[in-house]
Amino acid sequence: MITSASSPSAAAAALPVDGAPGRTPRVAVLAGGLSHERDVSLRSGRRVAEALRSAGVEVSVHDVDADLIAALTDLQPDLVWPVLHGASGEDGSVRDVVQLLGLRLLGTGPRASRVAWSKSIAKTVVSRAGLVTPEFVTLPQSLFRELGPARILSSIVDRLGLPVVVKPSRGGSALGVSVVRSASELARAMVECFSYADTALIERAVSGVEVAVSVVDLGDGPVALPPVEIVTDGPYDYDARYHPGRVEYFAPARLSEATRAEVERVALVAHHALGLTRLSRSDLIVDTDGVAHFLEVNVSPGMTETSLLPQAAEAAGHNLGTLYRSLVEASLAASPVGLEPAPAS
Template identity: 80%
Template sequence: MTVTPSPRVVVLAGGLSHERDVSLRSGRRVADALRSVGVEVSVHDVDADLVPALVQLQPDLVWPLLHGTSGEDGSVRDVVQMLGLRLLGTGPRESRIAWSKPIAKTVAARAGLATPEFVTLPQSLFRELGARQVLDAIVHRLGLPVVVKPSRGGSALGVTLVTSPDALPQAMVDCFAYGDTALVERAVAGTEVAVSVVDTGDGPVALPAVEIVTEGPYDFDARYNPGRTEYFAPARLSARAAGDVAAAALLAHQALGLTGLSRTDLIVDDEGTVWFLEVNVAPGMTETSLLPQAAEAAGLSLGALYRSLVDAALTR
């Protein structure tokens, strides 16, 4: 692979989503890591000054580290490509597919991955059919416990584990605070892991799985505030299970047409079945994020890994 000397990279971080602060932290850490290996980096927010800045700078590469709607639904990536600039990571079309959890789960299931049974319900349906009847139908169909989450979104915002029928109405209210469509899926008990996939030019490779252990839900606070969650990198899995989750993440990455890097969230149940939950095309890069932990578990320098991702994107 040809290595581009001293590439100029613009990292996009911030935006107006609920995950703005996380994105800013991710952007700063990636920029620092790239500078440590000789990459010229500037970090830009997504605002009215972005397009003029990109036109003026004409960077070699744009790395979107935006979480939430505009960063992961393909829209900002569309704009970058319309300006004739190269992207690091998944393109707009594939990002839109991965961003929709119901569509991503359907694609994963068609590729052969197990995924918990689910229903997708817009907020308007509850007004039209009556909330009680719809909620009763959910419990009848899926049983309990279930997980309620926005059909699009990240960082576990609006996500609730529901163990009793009485808690379901509030869970729906909390979910609709972050989006107008809810995904309700049967909860699966087991070991929760995240598997990051990176492609530094020789094809996608799964990094060691990271196991997530937390008291209570793995919510926004548990993800980004140290102390709430314990991580094991690599995950405490058998060799067979470790291979299975790596294969599942690679299959999801390829089936969804993802590029550069991704992170797949999975659960391994007591029977050893690997369940696909969702995939992220813009994994967090903060001090508690899972991809950096996986890279370090693999013995990789973050600066060297990020530089390899940049070089691969420039030669792809």
């Protein structure tokens, strides 16, 4: 269990909490868990905690384990910030538990998190909102056992063509993701994908400029940060994402003013359409015609030293500590305590 805690800097102004000016809020950062992305989450959580402490916020960092509920019950933090990647951290379940304990969340609530966590559902929602997303199919591993793989694999190629991208329908950090350029590679890509999830999303590959657009809401509505362009001579896989040297980033992205405005618009539409709160990151491909294709969205973006949201924030001139503190302030001002309300009928 992670149990690090810190007092705020004496020089930093205290934040008002529940009408009590002068008292600094207690923020519990959740990091770790048991997903394949545990190490990334731990790094993200530590970076967020360090930034918040530099801005005068009292922070404790907690793993998602058997001690978590007791720790949160004893601490009664003013705000819980899940900096968790992968299952449980992004599928809404841990967020449900936080709300069952009557605590405030920073970020998207459990129901919208579940929608965003499923790439196929998220793509369907944003396409209904008018965004472009590559054609795709979603297939569970059980279907291959029931129907046999050969016909299914050939049908994928006949329908979507090549190349295609195979990825877990729920997951992050590019784990289990393959670009398939020949029919002979498809079976191996499916096996690799199913080692991380029981359902695969196969989508038509789009050539172009890969960009990530982060969205933050500091209390006056969602705003897109400058897009970050990702350039790599190989796949933008797990190793490339979290080990410096394999990827070159451009923040802001090298886009025309019109294209930059368009990718920011797409990220904001996705954020609204999916009902996301406080922060998100949309991954896009801009094709040679300037069309922005929505790929997926993340309700708990990476916060490591090589992650995209921090790069975008710094490109916009934000100090990370000040930005994260502003997210805390906005959440304390707006987030309800208790269970997430049911959607309007």
